[in-house]
Structure formats: structure tokens, C-alpha cells
Amino acid sequence: MNHHDSPVTVDELHAYIDGELPADRQGAVSDWLAAHPQDAELVAAWRAQAESIRARYGGVASEPVPERLKLERLLQSGRRGSWTWRLVAAAAAVVTFLIGGGAGWVARGVSAAAPSSFEIFTADALDAYKLYVVEVRHPVEVGGDERAHMKQWLSKRIGYPLNVPELQSIGLKLVGGRLLPGPTGEAAAFYMYEGPSGERFTVYCARSHSPQTGLRYRDETRAAAFYWVEDNVAYVVSGPADRDRLKKVTRAVWEQVDGRKSS
Amino acid sequence: MAGFRQSVEATIPALRRYARALTRDSDAADDLVQDTLVRALRSEHLFHGGDVRSWLYTILTNLNRNRLRSLARRPLLSPIEDNDAPDMAGPEAGGRDIERALATLVEDQRSALLLVVLEGLSYREVAEIQGVPIGTVMSRLARARVQIKAYLDGERPMLRRVK
Numbered sequence: 001m002n003h004h005d006s007p008v009t010v011d012e013l014h015a016y017i018d019g020e021l022p023a024d025r026q027g028a029v030s031d032w033l034a035a036h037p038q039d040a041e042l043v044a045a046w047r048a049q050a051e052s053i054r055a056r057y058g059g060v061a062s063e064p065v066p067e068r069l070k071l072e073r074l075l076q077s078g079r080r081g082s083w084t085w086r087l088v089a090a091a092a093a094v095v096t097f098l099i100g101g102g103a104g105w106v107a108r109g110v111s112a113a114a115p116s117s118f119e120i121f122t123a124d125a126l127d128a129y130k131l132y133v134v135e136v137r138h139p140v141e142v143g144g145d146e147r148a149h150m151k152q153w154l155s156k157r158i159g160y161p162l163n164v165p166e167l168q169s170i171g172l173k174l175v176g177g178r179l180l181p182g183p184t185g186e187a188a189a190f191y192m193y194e195g196p197s198g199e200r201f202t203v204y205c206a207r208s209h210s211p212q213t214g215l216r217y218r219d220e221t222r223a224a225a226f227y228w229v230e231d232n233v234a235y236v237v238s239g240p241a242d243r244d245r246l247k248k249v250t251r252a253v254w255e256q257v258d259g260r261k262s263s
Numbered sequence: 264m265a266g267f268r269q270s271v272e273a274t275i276p277a278l279r280r281y282a283r284a285l286t287r288d289s290d291a292a293d294d295l296v297q298d299t300l301v302r303a304l305r306s307e308h309l310f311h312g313g314d315v316r317s318w319l320y321t322i323l324t325n326l327n328r329n330r331l332r333s334l335a336r337r338p339l340l341s342p343i344e345d346n347d348a349p350d351m352a353g354p355e356a357g358g359r360d361i362e363r364a365l366a367t368l369v370e371d372q373r374s375a376l377l378l379v380v381l382e383g384l385s386y387r388e389v390a391e392i393q394g395v396p397i398g399t400v401m402s403r404l405a406r407a408r409v410q411i412k413a414y415l416d417g418e419r420p421m422l423r424r425v426k
Contacts, residue, residue, distance in 0.1 A: 011401055014408070018379055020386050046408050049415075050380035052361040057284040057381055061276040066293060069279070071272045074300050163329070169394035215308055228306075251309050252394075255325050 008032040013039060017047055117208060117234065120183045122218045122225045125204035125236035128180055128190055129223055133200045140176030140192055150177050154189040158206070160233070165203065165256040167193050170248060172201060182206030193249075201239040201249050205257075208234035215250070217243065226250040230257070267307055270315035271300065277382060278319055284377050285327055287362055295330065299323040320382070321392045324374050331370055364414040372407040375400050 008029050015021040016029045033040040067073065115123075132139050142150040147164055155162045157179055164174065172193035182188030188206035195201070213229040224241040227234065235257060237250040278299060282292035299322045303310070310318055365373055371393065378384045378392060390397045 010405065014401060014404055015386075018386070018404075042412075045412050049361070049364075049408060049411050052358070053284065053365070053377070053380055056358040056361050057280055060280040060283045063276075063279070065275050065279070069275055069293060069296055069300065071268060071275075071300070071304075074297070074304060166394070212305075215306060247309070254306065254309060255321060 008039075013043055014046070017043055017050070117183070117210060117229075118213070118216050118218075118227055121204075121206070121208070121234045121236055122216075122227050124180075124183050124188070125202070125227075125238050126218070126220060126223055126225055128204060129202045129225070129238035132178070132190070132192065133202065139200075141178040143176040144174035146176075147174060154179060157187045158189050159186070160207075162189055162205070163257050164191060165253045167201075167249065167252055170252050171195055172249065175200070180204070184209065199240055201237065201246070203253055204236040204238065205233055208232055215254075219243070228254070233257075267310065267315060268304075271303055271319065274316045274319050275300070277316070278323060281320065281377060281382055282323060282327070284365065284381055285323075285374060287366060291330075295323055295327055298326050302326075314388075317384070317388050317392060320378065320384070324378075324392055327374075328370060360415060361411075364411040367414050368407050368410055372403045372410070375403040376407040376411075379404060 006028070008025075012021060012025060012029055016026075021029060033043060142153065144150075151162055151164050154164075154177060164177070167174070172195050175192040175194050177189060177191040180188045180190050184207055186207050188204055191203045193201045193203075208229045209232075210229050211232050213227075215226055215228045218225050218227065219241050222241060223238055224243060224246055225236050225238040226246060227236045229235070235253070237246065237253050239246045239249060275296065278296045279292060282295045282299075283289060286292045286295065299319055302322055303319055365377075368376070375389055375393065378389045379386070384392070386397050386400050389400045393400060393403075
């Protein structure tokens with residue numbers, strides 16, 4: 001098998017200038033370029049593009065980092081309304097203490113405090129998950145092949161633009177979605193995804209009274225859920241009780257749903 | 264997790280560079296970096312293992328995609344079009360040419376090209392960041408390069424004729 005003699009492809013020309021070409025093809029490509037001036041010209045043009053891009057923007061990385069992007073500063077305050085944020089965080093800490101520590105200490109097993117939104121949202125989402133995931137014929141109202149229509153319809157019913165995450169890269173296909181009653185009395189959107197061995201994951205989102213929370217995990221015997229709130233929208237990603245796998249799915253969803261108000 | 268924060272901090276200059284080239288607008292770029300950092304710090308626990316830098320590039324790339332989606336709903340005047348005087352010569356001219364050429368690209372192509380040539384990432388890393396197979400990254404790169412070349416080739420002769 002002589003690697004040197006097989007013809008050079010355009011992909012290899014790109015790989016050549018990007019340092020992605022296997023060592024045993026370097027010689028073949030150099031020889032090819034020496035013999036094919038048109039291709040050599042193309043490669044030179046692409047290299048010149050890369051040079052201009054680096055010349056134009058490379059210097060940005062040596063500029064001093066502006067104050068607002070300093071990490072200490074960001075750790076102290078969120079971007080928008082920093083003082084309200086600290087207040088909310090403080091209040092949340094107190095509530096967490098009361099519900100988690102205080103209530104448990106006062107009366108173990110007795111519901112001394114009202115359930116938190118974390119509990120309400122995850123309970124609703126897990127109920128929906130368990131109910132619809134076993135459906136064979138009617139798991140969703142709108143099929144995944146009508147993604148654009150579904151997005152438009154659910155966004156309209158929910159009252160804010162939704163992003164239907166694309167999870168193909170982690171092997172999950174969109175089955176579709178449906179509208180559900182949400183915990184706050186408003187509508188909730190519900191999407192279902194399916195993996196190669198038929199395992200299903202769902203994303204549940206609805207408006208929340210709290211603006212923002214960190215990520216929390218809840219697990220039951222057969223199902224588990226991750227919950228967080230961002231920009232007043234609560235998200236619950238549910239699936240089989242496999243924390244690592246669910247975290248991977250959650251991360252992929254999380255990466256795609258934010259940014260609604262980012263500009 | 265001091266190590267995590269140190270890695271985030273060390274990546275800020277590179278994120279600013281990538282964001283600047285991606286948006287070609289320094290304020291929008293720093294907003295994007297700020298949103299990226301806030302998200303990353305808030306959700307540190309979602310990060311497990313792997314390369315912090317790639318993760319930050321992923322967040323920034325997604326935020327920018329969403330930003331463009333919401334901008335598309337409004338009329339937009341990009342700063343490039345604001346001072347659209349013809350380039351004559353001088354060191355600045357080449358810079359503005361490439362800036363305009365980048366502006367003509369589809370977002371995913373621009374991001375793939377910048378991650379490779381400006382940020383020096385491998386095809387595999389870019390594939391993970393964009394959530395697509397390596398073959399898709401390669402075709403985005405190829406299309407970006409063809410498009411930029413066509414833009415630059417079309418631009419220069421026209422300017423010569425003006426002179």
C-alpha cells in the first residue's frame with residue numbers, strides 16, 4: 001500500500017494548511033502542489049486569508065482585559081442588576097435553609113413548609129415524563145418532523161420564544177412535543193427525545209417566579225431530573241435514572257436554550 | 264474548584280479575540296464574553312472533566328447563534344456598513360477587506376473558520392464545539408474559504424477600475 005501515490009483530494013489540501021494531515025501524506029501533498037500550480041495558488045490564497053484574519057484580530061488577545069470581564073468582579077455580581085441579584089441569592093439561601101435544614105429539624109416527615117418550586121416543577125415534569133414516555137402511538141402531539149411548526153406553536157402558547165434543542169450530536173432524535181398545564185397555571189412546553197436503544201428523555205419548560213437558580217438534581221427509582229431556572233423560565237430535563245448520562249443530556253440542552261435575552 | 268476558575272481566567276483573552284472576529288463589533292464581542300463567563304461560572308458543576316477552553320468556546324458560539332437569531336427579528340445596521348468607504352491602500356485596507364469578507368459568511372462557516380485559523384483548534388475540537396461530525400466542519404471550512412476568495416477576488420479588480 002503506497003500512500004504516497006494516491007491522488008490528493010481538496011479535503012487534504014485544507015488539512016495540509018491546517019496541520020491536520022497525517023504524516024504519511026505530507027510528501028504526497030507537497031509533490032502534488034509542486035506539479036499543480038493551480039492548486040498551489042489556491043493553497044497560497046487560503047494561507048493568505050488566514051494570515052489576514054490573524055493580522056486583523058490576533059492583537060485583541062494581547063489587549064488588557066476590561067474591568068467588566070475580570071473574574072473577581074463577575075463572581076461578585078451577575079451582569080444585570082447586580083444588587084438585586086445578591087438580594088435574591090441571600091433570600092434563596094435563607095429559604096433553602098428553612099426548607100432544607102429548619103423544616104427537617106423541626107418536624108421530620110411532616111410537611112412543615114410549602115414545597116419549593118424545585119419540588120413542584122420536578123414533580124410535574126417527572127409525572128409527565130412517566131406518563132408519556134411509555135406511550136407507543138401517541139407520545140407527542142406534534143411530531144419531530146414538524147420542528148418549525150412545533151416551535152412556533154409552543155412559543156405562541158407559552159408566550160416567549162422557545163428554542164427546541166438539537167440533540168443529534170449526542171445521539172438523540174426529536175420525537176416531538178406537546179403542550180401541558182404548568183405549575184404556575186400557565187402553559188408548559190414538553191419535548192421528547194429518543195436514543196438509539198429506545199430510551200427517552202424529556203425537556204419540560206415553563207415560566208417561573210424566581211429569575212434564576214443553579215442546577216439541581218432529583219432522583220426517583222426509575223427516573224431522574226435536572227432542574228434549573230434561567231431568565232424566569234424553569235427547565236427540567238428528565239430521563240432514566242442514570243445521573244451521568246442525564247447530566248450529559250442536560251448539558252447539551254442547557255448549551256442551547258439560553259440567550260433569549262442576551263442581546 | 265480553583266483550577267477551574269484559573270482555566271477560565273486564562274482563556275479570557277482568547278475568547279475576546281474569537282468574539283471580536285465573530286461579531287466584528289468590540290462592544291457586542293465583550294458582551295458576549297461577559298455572558299459566556301457568567302454562564303460558565305454559574306454552572307461550573309455542569310462542567311465535568313474535559314477542556315475548559317473548548318467548553319467556553321462552545322458556550323460563546325451558542326450564545327452568538329442565539330444573539331444573531333434575535334437580531335434577525337430586528338432591522339440591523341452593522342458597523343461595517345456604517346463606514347463603508349472604499350478601501351484604497353495602506354495597511355488598514357487589507358484588514359477591512361477581510362472583515363467584510365468574513366461578514367459575508369454564514370454564521371456556522373465563519374465560526375468554523377475562525378476556530379481553526381484564529382484560535383488554532385483541531386477539526387475534532389471544532390466538531391465538538393459545533394456539535395456536528397468532522398466532515399461537516401471540513402465542508403464549512405471549505406465553503407468559507409471559497410466564499411472569502413470569491414469576495415476578495417471580486418472586490419480588488421473593481422477597486423482598481425475605480426482608480
